[in-house]
Amino acid sequence: MLASFRKVMTEESVTPLFQPIVDLQSGNILGYEGLIRGPSNTPLHMPYTLFNVARMCGATVELERLCRKVHIEQFSRHGLEGRLFLNMSPDVLVNPDLQTDTCFFSERVHGISPENIVIELTESSSAASYNRIKQAASDYRAYGFQVAIDDLGEGFSSLRLWSELRPEFVKIDKYFIQGIDKDPVKRQFARSIFEIARQSHSKVIAEGIETETEYAAVRELGIQYGQGYWLGRPAMPPILRLPAETLSLMAKRSGAGQRHELQPFKADLTVRKILRAIPAVADATPTNAVYEIFEQQPELQVLAVLREKVPIGLIQRLRMLDRLARPYHRELYGNKPCSHFIENEPLVVDIGTSLRDLSYLITEGNPHHLSEGFIITADGEYRGVGTGFDLIREITQMQIHAARYANPLTQLPGNVPINEHIEALLTNGESFVVCYADLDNFKPFNDLYSYRKGDEAIQITAELLRQHCDPDLDFVGHIGGDDFIVVFRSRDWHERCQDILDAFSGATSGLYRKSHREAGGYMTENRQGLEMFHPLISLSIGAVQVDAAVPFSSHQIAEFAASAKSEAKKIAGNTLFVERRSLLPSVYTDGNRRRAHTFVNGHG
Template identity: 55%
Template sequence: MLLSRLNEILSQRQLTALFQPIIHMQKGEIVGYEGLIRGPSDSPLHSPLNLFKVARANNLGVAVEHMCRRVVLERFAELNLPGKLFLNVSPEMLLQPHARRGETLGYIDEVGINPERVIIELTENQPTYDYDLLREAVMHYRGMGFQIAIDDLGEGFSSLRLWSELRPEYVKIDMHFVQGINHDPVKLQFVRSIQEIAEESGTVVIAEGIETQAELLLIRDLRIAHGQGYHIARPQQTPGTDLPMDVAKSLNRNGVAVYPQKSAFEHNIVTAMKLLRAVPAVAPGMTNNQVYEIFRAAPDLQIVPVVDNDVPLGLITRPDLIDRFARPYLRELYGKKPCTTFMDAKPLITDKNTSLQELSQIIVEADRHHLSNGFIITDGGRYLGMGTGQDLMRELTQMQINAARYANPLTLLPGNVPINEHIDRLLQSGARFAACYADLNHFKPFNDVYGYRKGDDVIQMTGMILGAHCDPNRDFIGHIGGDDFIVLFQSEDWEQRCEAILESFAAAVPEHYCSMDRERGGYISEDRRGRKVFHPLTSLALGVVRVDPGQYLSHHQIATAASDAKRQAKKIPGNSLFIERRQGVSSSQWPYPG
């Protein structure tokens, strides 16, 4: 049934090309389109996933892919779309022994597209092992004028190795790492790391799957070159050639995205032991045929260590062994020989107590294949197991996030380091913002009378009130320490938000006092000389500095100005707001009833 439907689709060319724009994140311009394909809308083969699944199951993958390629190229030329065309091609397609490599160029000649406008986008559907052959195929396409892109970086079976082996002009970050990046510091660090590698290797990064304005602005702030996703534009048969007005307005708006913060700070020293994976080893006397059968029985197994009496001797990698056995007569010649024949006799070996920082430095200085092959972990020279480069990268990413955030353990809000980083980003962007310093009045005697646990409750309440009246995508809240906070407003209605903060605080703080103190509007404590002193209920003082482009040069100057404004606010009785406008502009102040 499905096979006959597929044959009908091929014979009648019942495929439709769709195009999704790819934009320049800094310039706000469309730079090209990804060509996508759909089957008939009334067919179970409408989805490209189903279409290619049925095609491969019936040995029609090559025919379907060539037809898709032709349909996309013809439609792209017919629409006369600007920029580049990202044309999806599977690696296994390039590796077909009788692949018609000249056919794509022939299609392009027919429709009149310059090959330099076409990007071959490699989309990985299954593991790729013959990297030498794939590299040769890619060189062939480059020789015809095409550029290369790798799709779904971070999602596929071996995308990091593909990047290393093929050195593509473009890499597309898988949408998993883009969607929700404004809430996930691990995703943020992953994308930031990919961008750093791309800058070193001369590769252009494209972020896929951008679905919200917050994701769009954060990707822009990370200096990712290009973006793509539903928030920008959905795939269409006849796509627009101009950026949607709301997207262009967002990209052109001054300001910075608020980076997600780690909720707690850890000082743990992490060692290689945390990366340990139990991988069964083989003896040096085992034959290559026996090792091959081990790989065949365990499709996910990539590395087999060779160990003699608990002493590691080397590694055998799946790609290397399979590649050798694929060559004529090699299996017959070497199948019964010891597995040490094809073993990497110089693996990277590290002790379980090696810190991850030391281990990463060792890998950086070693040959690059150790990152993909992994490393042997030992205990006093005795084999324990294996560690992978992927696990090392993930753990290092987590450690970097922890070390960079210095989150306050009481409120879980960012501390001084991320506060200063965010101020510097605001200053560098030329954005207008308001720095609001928040401090509690009469808090120390409250702590003395009611105890530190009650004091912690008030500090946590203050942090929650600040958060409730801020836009999480535009306004940054930091906990300087003790009862001091700072809010960096990019919201235009920051004054109204400050007023709402003071009103909410005035309504909430009495609940932290006993009924007698609430009724008399304060509490009594003893000073150092033992004298009774009356203190009014704790109130909140907000000192605000409005910052215009070029007015301040560093977070140190902002901190000083905001502190001065806070001191002025504390001179006003009760819950108070003091706004200081530099460059000779008058200031405003008013108390709020508490």
């Protein structure tokens, strides 16, 4: 096989293939990933075997150079548009010989601008340090190239690589995409990656989309780009446009009122949840003393350093021990202050910081905080340390919790998260407005047009509510059936409700036959066989303003909201009814208290 490999290299007998990377909203092709095949009908045909043999021969650099060459030549020869994604291992990336490769480094590579070439780092074992990889990526960016991380999730090291490089593109490993429509844990993993990517300004590409339902699930998460057999197989020459049938299916999903990613539970857990009580030492502590602490506590990976009880940094166990293992370093630094081993400016957060805010601080700040950890304080005093691993775990668990109670049709939070959210706002002493939205004349429409059209009407309503809410302040939940809850903290909530009502008729007009639209309704038989006229579906919203000082539970507030909704339904058409009665404790005395109403299916 080694002789066959040498022949492949000498004769350059590799075949380039190109697989499209597609915008999941529009169906446009963003670019192509360059893939490779060895000679047909030989053991070296598949890339896994081909590159394994190259590694055995110490010829990985030469094989990757050949692959780049043929991909760039064929991409240019076929006049392909968009970006060309070229796979590259980290060890090749840091190889100084690459920068002398005239095929790759020039003002225009075979007519392709460097801005249209994306270096796709593969998740393979690498002897290169993160600092070398980071520096090499920076050098290539200076030429105009962009960077992508391939197979995110296949190994833990890719998370640190993401943090260090801040790539323009992140590709989620196909394991997490295949069957994502049936697996809530995979959906939550992809949702977590998308959330972090959005904060760190990386674009996400979902690999391995092989079915329409997988495509729909990925798109509903908000992920913009995808790749896989359902969108287009690797080919030579490649497709220039998606098949008409695929584009038609994508367009239908757009017109049906796209479902949106599940809103995470807004009453976030705080940093207290991931606090680790890690020891701290004074900045003047001798290095030998810190060395002894690490030696005596092998599970300890980091130590905090304080100056006059104020945290000033972290000492990483492995880096300190590595430096002290070098010749004469122990003798040189042993009696010096341990503060010499603080390498980076620390991230210091208060114990009351929400995990979502912490995630934003890490992605917007220095990337080393995700891998090295951060300091947690309370009123300025040191309390402990948190890790990026714990942060990602807790955010994922929060989202799994929300997904467990999500409505399967709209993927909006269901009854439990709704009540939890309102209880959290009450606990925090925040004022807010609860709006109970319900579709009028829905049952006769559902009976006449079928449950599929009914589901479509519910999805359109869910999307309409989401579009008119501020994602940073407001909360949209789906109780069940055609009932929804919106919890507003936006001050202009009244205008937002009115905008929803104004847009509802237009958004749902495509659901009806032309004759029914023109008549404003339709005739159907009731159970007695008599014909009755039913108006088109309309939307009723009942609103209750909740003052922070009012001592009510979420169940009691739900009763007010349900009552306001019932009042709104008494008025024909798209209606908003605002409960004007003062929600004071005296209104809710035992003498006139009705049964506490919670958010349940139906009208309540």
